[in-house]
Amino acid sequence: MDTEKYTGILRENGMKVTPQRLEVLRFLDENRIHPTADDIYRTLKKDNPSLSKTTVYNVLDILSKYGLVEVLTISGTESRYDYGSTRHQHFLCTSCGRIVDIHIKGLCMDCMPEKGHKVEEVHGYFKGTCRDCLKGIGG
């Protein structure tokens, strides 16, 4: 179950290790689908019946505070969670609702010199119809 991997990640970042944190972290690592808190909750609940949704929110909150997960607010109705990794952009399919990773250049921290604002995060996102939906095989 590769518990050691996630235990190490939590320890290295100065977080206490709990079964709930390990499970959420593992889920995010193994399911790069930008899930909602409820997605995570419903899935993990099956094997962890005592899991509380509040705990899922708490874990996601601390993981994002420590920079391990990024919170996406593209859809407008609910937050999506993205497990760390390299900088990339996102494409929201308005047909199937999926969020697809996009890797493009042209977005950088140095893009806005003159204004004098201090940029801490750069997000690029796109909306449209994904390839699968265009082909009629989308969700």
Add this chain to the structure above:
Amino acid sequence: MDTEKYTGILRENGMKVTPQRLEVLRFLDENRIHPTADDIYRTLKKDNPSLSKTTVYNVLDILSKYGLVEVLTISGTESRYDYGSTRHQHFLCTSCGRIVDIHIKGLCMDCMPEKGHKVEEVHGYFKGTCRDCLKGIGG
């Protein structure tokens, strides 16, 4: 009160003209601060006591459906509304909560060729601390 201007805009786009739509449109045009639905509601309510918040949502909904306003979902907690105009990006100040317009190049519809997705909207947004807050004069 420049009613004719907004009457014309609504008519040209095939929408019925109502006092509520004129007021919301005028507010958005004259207050380019990316207000929330509640911002709009509270302000307009002063001079239009019978205004309903549902109406504000309805008007914003139809205006966005007709492409006159853009819905921003940067903050994650509430939608912000941006009156048409030219393509630009946004900067969310995590200190004062304001959303500032940013005009940069490097974002275009042609950025993602290989994936095969059909791009209908391109958004770029940034988070950080705005110039005013850096200077200690922010909200």
Add this chain to the structure above:
DNA sequence: TATTACATTGTAATCATTACAGATTAGGTA
């Protein structure tokens, strides 16, 4: 002016997220 489809209003419902208080536990210490 009469008609009618559409818009507005107020209230209630929904849904994601947060607040809170009591029970549990991780990690340290003897």
Add this chain to the structure above:
DNA sequence: TACCTAATCTGTAATGATTACAATGTAATA
């Protein structure tokens, strides 16, 4: 190993933005 305690987890209730709905009002057309 057996405690200790602050941190975490859990369940429930509260919050707040948004939406659903039904009754009332009105813009556009003839």
